[in-house]
Amino acid sequence: MKPRMNFYESVPEAVKALSVPGKRTTTIDSITALMRSIGGGSWVILATLLILLVGAIVLSYLGWTSAVGTDVPASGYVALVLGVIASLAVGFGLMALVFYSSRAGYDEPARLVQKDDDTSTDPRA
16 A cells, blocks of 8 residues: 655655654754764864865965966966866876776775695695
């Protein structure tokens, strides 16, 4: 028998009966639980990454504002375009190699392959 669909909510009544009605978790509760579960080393890494982000933003702002009145020659734009194309080609090539090696089985863990020869000598004997 198909569960009847409640037209006011998009959850079937059979699924609704399985959920706990009194306990609703919000996004804030999930974030709070996640923040409590993070260890001290993770906080250090997070703080370091945030400091690096702020430093990059400040450095880019200072670089952008100090370059007022300078012009880029045509060779600069050509070099920029060639650099972008080369970077994209390297990125696409590396991603293609990752997918190829994954599908070809090169990412499997190493296993010892033994031959099934009875003529081999056993060093323990």
